[in-house]
Amino acid sequence: MWKSKQVINEKGRTIRTMICQNSNPESSKWGEFAPEDGPCKNWVEVGANATAVLCSDCTQRSVNNARGASIGA
Numbered sequence: 001m002w003k004s005k006q007v008i009n010e011k012g013r014t015i016r017t018m019i020c021q022n023s024n025p026e027s028s029k030w031g032e033f034a035p036e037d038g039p040c041k042n043w044v045e046v047g048a049n050a051t052a053v054l055c056s057d058c059t060q061r062s063v064n065n066a067r068g069a070s071i072g073a
Helices: 056-063
Strands: 004-008 014-019 043-046
Touching: none
Parallel strands: none
Antiparallel strands: 004 014, 014 043
């Protein structure tokens, strides 16, 4: 299970967020698509039953087959 935390969103609701799997590329199934400049630092809103998440930046790199590239740089 990846690191998660409860946060208050802009509407004042408590939501659950989880760090992207590529925050630890060595143990991530998708580690080859981690950012070039180090581990991913993105947190993503998830449901109560989520055990892992891949952020949109890392997902985009996997779709474009861009291993280790930075998105939006």
